[in-house]
Amino acid sequence: PLEEQGHDEL
């Protein structure tokens, strides 16, 4: 899920 891969956008 997104939380694990982190938020890489601004």
Added chain:
Amino acid sequence: MNFFRLLGDLSHLASIFILLHKIQTTRSCRGISFKTQALYVAVFVTRYLDLFFRYVSLYNSVMKLFFIASSCYILYLMKYKYRPTHDPSIDTFRIEYLLGPCFVLSLIFNYKFSFSEILWSFSIFLEAVAILPQLFMLQRTGEAETITTHYLAALGVYRALYIPNWIYRYFTEGLVDPIAVTAGIVQTGLYLDFFYVYFTKVLQGQKFELPA
């Protein structure tokens, strides 16, 4: 990183420089909503908490720090240096109506029920509507300085460019971020009226004026 996202980020950077340029050269923050600017500080501070515990890239960290610092600096300019040029009587949008629902939404829609993820969601929802006090003010005064409209256009283009970025990422990386996409579409949608007047008037060399 892809072309659309980079262009979007650069457009966001440009919007901030245009706003600073407007304030410094006219020595005035007339026509700029303090409330919208304050909401952007809240957006950046709540979203970029991950500066402390997650490293993405140098680009990412530098941009985050820049957005936090510049938005605080703009608030300082409006609150202290050019305070007499700010007219709170036309900046009357009730931001409680934005903060409350965004907070509730972030409790419902988030990728993990944790402090930082809820704040991240909150910042995404809040950013989508943070421009409303500014647009409301524009509606009330019915006109704007050209430089102010360039600022708003650059800000609108920034999130608009994130839409092709998400489409691109879906096809190349299989990545979908439903929270950011939904909020981003709403955010861009709020600019449609503004864009219409901007493209049909300001870019044709006319003053930004709303029909009476």
